[in-house]
Amino acid sequence: MAVFKEKNIRKTAFRQKVLDVFYNNENAVTIAQIESSLGSHDRITLYRTIRTFIDAGVIHEIVMPGDLKKLALCNDCLNKHDDEHHHTHHHKHVHFHCEMCDEIICVDNDLPHINLAGYRVDYIEVQAHGVCPRCI
């Protein structure tokens, strides 16, 4: 859990508590989920913490149509091994949205290559919708 040192951001009690929420949840979480996990806290500080975490590459934002926004740990904060491209944050996973339980799951899976004539494609994001293993 030396995330703070690795990412070169200050370790504070508040940030540790927020980070723990991510470690305690298997899948992506909403800000509302974080808030209820934290108990009494300052909203503004939370928003700033989230921004700090995103900028540092600790977490990433997942948005879906219909104002569904969640946050999830970046891969290199889960498995501490591949610390190579932690600045070029192009996640090698699919964001899966389960229509049943409404969870968003980062599924490790190689992304397909998309060739668009005339375009320079730097990276792609894939969002899949359906039913997760637990709900099938």
Added chain:
Amino acid sequence: MAVFKEKNIRKTAFRQKVLDVFYNNENAVTIAQIESSLGSHDRITLYRTIRTFIDAGVIHEIVMPGDLKKLALCNDCLNKHDDEHHHTHHHKHVHFHCEMCDEIICVDNDLPHINLAGYRVDYIEVQAHGVCPRCI
């Protein structure tokens, strides 16, 4: 432009003006763009019109990380021909975001098939980021 009849929603002067904004723009537009195109207008009515258009399958919403939200005409409102699956709205195109001009372009392109073991995938969305032909 018999969109109103096709989609079974009432034709009003306001809705026609909003629809024209979409027809006058090649790519996806933000709500702010619509508002400035309209001139003086009622914000609430605009939001309700957008909701009506989305529900009727006239336009679709495109969201990208970083609070970037845009709206675009659905395919079957552009080319009037294929009126088949206008209820199952799984757009057969990639949403391309140009990092230079910040435009979002719906690129006609078959979506790849994604196989996720254990998951039932109903449909996927693909967002590509890079540089569009005009900015290359």
Added chain:
DNA sequence: TTCTTTTCTGCAACAGTGTTGCATAAGTAT
């Protein structure tokens, strides 16, 4: 056309989400 019904519009008020400025508190390096 004119009437009737249904839906839309525009206003007011409000709810949710996220930001900025600033003084104080806490973290980090020497």
Added chain:
DNA sequence: ATACTTATGCAACACTGTTGCAGAAAAGAA
């Protein structure tokens, strides 16, 4: 321990989107 830097918590605010309701407009029928 000290000095320096950054984070926190508060207040106030900005932006985005929603709800309720009365009056206006659209669509269908007589």
